[in-house]
Amino acid sequence: MPELLSLLSGVIITIMNGVNAGLQSLFGDSVAVMLIHLVGLICIIPFAWRKIDLHQGIPWYFWSGGLIGILTIVFSNIAFSSLSMTLATAAALSGQTATSLWIDTAGILGSRKIPFDWRRIISLIFILAGTGAIVLWG
Amino acid sequence: MGMILILAFISGVTTVLSRTLNAKLSESIGSKSSTLVNYIVGFSGALLFFLVTGAKINHPAQPLTVRDLPYFSGGLLGVIVVFLAILLVPRLPAYSMTLLLFLGQLFSGIAFDFFKTGTLSTGKLIGGILITIGLFISNPPKRKSLDRQSAT
Numbered sequence: 001m002p003e004l005l006s007l008l009s010g011v012i013i014t015i016m017n018g019v020n021a022g023l024q025s026l027f028g029d030s031v032a033v034m035l036i037h038l039v040g041l042i043c044i045i046p047f048a049w050r051k052i053d054l055h056q057g058i059p060w061y062f063w064s065g066g067l068i069g070i071l072t073i074v075f076s077n078i079a080f081s082s083l084s085m086t087l088a089t090a091a092a093l094s095g096q097t098a099t100s101l102w103i104d105t106a107g108i109l110g111s112r113k114i115p116f117d118w119r120r121i122i123s124l125i126f127i128l129a130g131t132g133a134i135v136l137w138g
Numbered sequence: 139m140g141m142i143l144i145l146a147f148i149s150g151v152t153t154v155l156s157r158t159l160n161a162k163l164s165e166s167i168g169s170k171s172s173t174l175v176n177y178i179v180g181f182s183g184a185l186l187f188f189l190v191t192g193a194k195i196n197h198p199a200q201p202l203t204v205r206d207l208p209y210f211s212g213g214l215l216g217v218i219v220v221f222l223a224i225l226l227v228p229r230l231p232a233y234s235m236t237l238l239l240f241l242g243q244l245f246s247g248i249a250f251d252f253f254k255t256g257t258l259s260t261g262k263l264i265g266g267i268l269i270t271i272g273l274f275i276s277n278p279p280k281r282k283s284l285d286r287q288s289a290t
Contacts, residue, residue, distance in 0.1 A: 002226050005222060006222075006230065006239055009239055026198045026202075026206065031194070033188075034181065037216075039213025040213035048171050063179060065158075065175075076146070080146075083142055092147065095148060096151070100236040103154065110162070122275050123276035126269065131265060133262075133265035134265035
């Protein structure tokens, strides 16, 4: 079930990127990003408006996900406007894969440690081959 | 171009980091609150970026009509994506989640291109199949999907 939801999320991301690109051409990049977050806020506030205890001893960087997300948007915008779509996608996927492997192998942030075993090495070869096919013939 | 490739790579790093941090935060304050925090902090960052880059507003060439409404749905879709990610991060290995998200994007992209232009990219299709095989190879056997995976 989590696997299916992840696939579904990928589909939603495709649609989202499409409509967001439209917004960017209407208003410009930086305004669009603000608008997107504003609409997002309006959508989530009715469901999440409650007191948040700020003094639970939560590490400060746990709160920074949204800010790091802005970096994602800024860097993606630069990359996708300068590189071919497949090349930018391949580079971004490489970053995601490297980070994911690091998180899994080292058990970062309390996640389950999954060793970088032969299974994953062979898997990675297929990922590289697949990414290569997309870049070269996509 | 090398610098831009590095930026693209880093965007991938930040993608994974932000959802992982949001998920960690949700352990203390819940998934809906963590989604809210993501958007409060994100909006602040977007506002800052807007001001720092010269507060440029592109005025649309034509007045907005109801036909432009779908372009504003990205915010809602983003909330769904962020919220789903917060729920899914503890339930999947990061590597699997990355590949599944990518495959969802890739195959839907291929489908949308096909319905829009009638063309089918064989490179993307072959690439998608290879990546899918890679995903299946990496999946540890006999793991119940609904288990949370925290190391405690």
